[in-house]
Amino acid sequence: MLGRVCGIVGYLGHRSALDVVLQGLGRLEYRGYDSAGIALLDGDGSLAVQRSAGALSNLEQRVAEDGREHFVGTGGMGHTRWATHGAPTDRNAHPHRDSTGKVAVVHNGIIENFAELRAELENDGIELSSDTDSEVVAHLVGRAYAAGPAAGDLTAALGIVAARLSGAFTLVVTHADQHDKIVAARRSSPLVVGVGEGETFVASDVAAFIEHTRNAVELGQDQLVTITRDGYLVTDFAGTEVETRPFSVDWDLSAAEKGGHDYFMLKEIEEQPEALSNTLRGHFADGGVVLDEQRISEQDLRDINKVFVVACGTAYHSGLLAKYAIEHWCRIPVEVELASEFRYRDPVLGRDTLVVAISQSGETADTLEAVRHARTQHARVLAISNTNGSQIPRESDAVLYTHAGPEIGVAATKTFLAQIAANYLVGLALAQARGTKYTDELEHEFAELAAMPDAVRSVLETVPQVRELATRMCDAKAVLFLGRHVGYPVALEGALKLKELAYMHAEGFAAGELKHGPIALIEDGLPVVVQMPSLKGHSQLHAKLLSNIREIQARGARTIVIAEEGDEAVRPFADELIEIPAVPTLLQPLVSTVPLQVLAAEIARHRGYDVDKPRNLAKSVTVE
Ligand code: M6R
Numbered sequence: 001m002l003g004r005v006c007g008i009v010g011y012l013g014h015r016s017a018l019d020v021v022l023q024g025l026g027r028l029e030y031r032g033y034d035s036a037g038i039a040l041l042d043g044d045g046s047l048a049v050q051r052s053a054g055a056l057s058n059l060e061q062r063v064a065e066d067g068r069e070h071f072v073g074t075g076g077m078g079h080t081r082w083a084t085h086g087a088p089t090d091r092n093a094h095p096h097r098d099s100t101g102k103v104a105v106v107h108n109g110i111i112e113n114f115a116e117l118r119a120e121l122e123n124d125g126i127e128l129s130s131d132t133d134s135e136v137v138a139h140l141v142g143r144a145y146a147a148g149p150a151a152g153d154l155t156a157a158l159g160i161v162a163a164r165l166s167g168a169f170t171l172v173v174t175h176a177d178q179h180d181k182i183v184a185a186r187r188s189s190p191l192v193v194g195v196g197e198g199e200t201f202v203a204s205d206v207a208a209f210i211e212h213t214r215n216a217v218e219l220g221q222d223q224l225v226t227i228t229r230d231g232y233l234v235t236d237f238a239g240t241e242v243e244t245r246p247f248s249v250d251w252d253l254s255a256a257e258k259g260g261h262d263y264f265m266l267k268e269i270e271e272q273p274e275a276l277s278n279t280l281r282g283h284f285a286d287g288g289v290v291l292d293e294q295r296i297s298e299q300d301l302r303d304i305n306k307v308f309v310v311a312c313g314t315a316y317h318s319g320l321l322a323k324y325a326i327e328h329w330c331r332i333p334v335e336v337e338l339a340s341e342f343r344y345r346d347p348v349l350g351r352d353t354l355v356v357a358i359s360q361s362g363e364t365a366d367t368l369e370a371v372r373h374a375r376t377q378h379a380r381v382l383a384i385s386n387t388n389g390s391q392i393p394r395e396s397d398a399v400l401y402t403h404a405g406p407e408i409g410v411a412a413t414k415t416f417l418a419q420i421a422a423n424y425l426v427g428l429a430l431a432q433a434r435g436t437k438y439t440d441e442l443e444h445e446f447a448e449l450a451a452m453p454d455a456v457r458s459v460l461e462t463v464p465q466v467r468e469l470a471t472r473m474c475d476a477k478a479v480l481f482l483g484r485h486v487g488y489p490v491a492l493e494g495a496l497k498l499k500e501l502a503y504m505h506a507e508g509f510a511a512g513e514l515k516h517g518p519i520a521l522i523e524d525g526l527p528v529v530v531q532m533p534s535l536k537g538h539s540q541l542h543a544k545l546l547s548n549i550r551e552i553q554a555r556g557a558r559t560i561v562i563a564e565e566g567d568e569a570v571r572p573f574a575d576e577l578i579e580i581p582a583v584p585t586l587l588q589p590l591v592s593t594v595p596l597q598v599l600a601a602e603i604a605r606h607r608g609y610d611v612d613k614p615r616n617l618a619k620s621v622t623v624e
Contacts, residue, residue, distance in 0.1 A: 013199025
């Protein structure tokens with residue numbers, strides 16, 4: 001199946017569309033960088049199109065070679081692509097056009113019935129020029145616009161076509177004869193409208209237009225929007241006007257720029273104290289937890305007797321931490337599942353089950369499908385997401401937004417810490433509903449959480465030490481990460497970061513499991529990163545981990561130990577010691593993860609890789 005996670009931007013206004021669209025694509029490149037393309041409405045009945053395989057800079061070079069004078073006009077659209085299947089070539093790059101060359105389409109998602117639509121077009125003698133599923137839309141819209149009930153009406157033509165499509169899509173369509181109008185449609189894929197003064201935008205993400213306007217409108221499922229320079233109209237696919245949800249973006253351009261850092265990820269690592277504060281702000285008031293959206297009754301919350309946490313990748317690691325907090329505080333059994341596995345094993349779900357779906361983007365297909373499955377089984381779903389109005393929150397019964405701000409680096413950093421904090425807030429909300437904690441205990445737990453931004457600020461002081469350490473680790477054959485209790489998910493996260501950024505073999509293990517097999521991997525000089533549990537909070541585990549370190553050191557491992565300040569017991573066994581502030585056990589991951597993020601990013605940088613755009617990855621994965 002062809003499919004993609006892509007960035008889309010469309011613009012109608014008074015500025016050079018070339019500049020606005022290229023700039024918008026630059027901010028969306030985190031969504032995919034396999035190819036890029038633009039189609040501009042030059043106002044005299046033709047489209048100026050250019051496309052190129054590879055990064056956006058390749059497209060910019062082609063535009064420069066053609067000459068900017070070929071790309072005039074104040075309306076147009078662009079696309080940056082991440083291919084799951086099908087070659088990332090020029091011919092598969094968007095925009096795609098119909099046979100007349102007048103209709104251009106950009107698409108994010110998968111058109112599942114494209115094969116039958118393609119066959120229908122080919123039977124009618126239409127020749128397609130790419131291997132994509134998207135091109136069929138250009139031809140279908142072209143036909144609907146040329147004749148029939150939607151003749152001459154681009155909005156109606158897209159509505160008719162969108163209703164025939166199955167799968168997930170954001171589509172933006174332009175017609176060379178309609179230079180005052182751009183039409184877009186969405187199903188299960190993101191699309192927001194930006195409303196400025198005499199200019200209007202459509203994009204996959206507000207980052208594409210944030211420097212021009214903070215006024216945005218989110219589109220619902222199966223909706224169409226027609227933008228003009230003066231406004232927008234949202235309808236369903238049949239053309240009936242629908243109510244919209246305008247919102248104001250609460251972050252500004254500086255949040256989407258590198259701000260003097262070598263790469264976005266380092267900036268985002270350093271933003272973690274603020275991201276945590278923003279996640280916590282306003283979510284605890286009058287002795288209780290406040291969610292952003294709450295459509296589960298107090299009684300239903302009280303009746304919850306089982307919690308499933310579903311998520312992928314880094315969000316899954318944050319979910320593993322939720323289990324420790326929720327079971328401890330609420331005495332409810334919690335299972336944490338990879339979203340991609342969840343629905344395929346027929347989990348036991350019902351009205352008294354709460355499914356917590358964690359997703360930074362709010363659009364990860366695996367997590368979305370897990371949510372949908374849970375809802376068919378009548379479970380309640382609570383979403384934790386960083387993206388306002390994205391699909392997973394929209395399909396959930398309750399939502400807690402992390403408010404961590406935009407995360408441009410493909411590797412999750414500040415949103416991981418924000419997710420941990422949000423998970424703990426959910427734990428406190430459940431404890432409150434079930435009465436397993438008194439108000440003063442809830443307040444105490446929240447106060448400890450609220451102190452964490454300062455603790456993270458102080459752990460950032462280790463950045464220079466970790467950067468230097470990275471220079472000595474970049475030639476390692478492999479790296480192992482060990483932890484116990486809450487240190488175990490941190491070990492998994494440290495290994496994931498190193499794999500995805502530095503393309504190095506890395507594994508995270510529960511330190512107690514080492515002796516059951518993985519210890520055979522230890523050889524002379526192998527770097528092993530160890531998370532020490534809190535000495536005061538977990539003295540028993542601390543002693544056990546000390547023994548584990550001795551065992552690996554005896555076999556030649558080079559130990560890099562992350563331990564609380566003042567942990568003198570571990571010092572003799574640490575070839576490298578990174579000290580973190582002493583914090584309550586459940587909160588330790590908020591500080592101990594930070595050096596691991598820096599380590600992975602810096603090793604990647606020394607190995608010459610693009611830290612923000614690791615190979616083969618994209619920020620949101622909207623394919624299963
Ligand atoms: O948007 P989501 O939180 O649903 O994304 C889940 C994973 O794809 C994501 O965390 C991924 O593992 C990151 N690249 C890790 O850095």
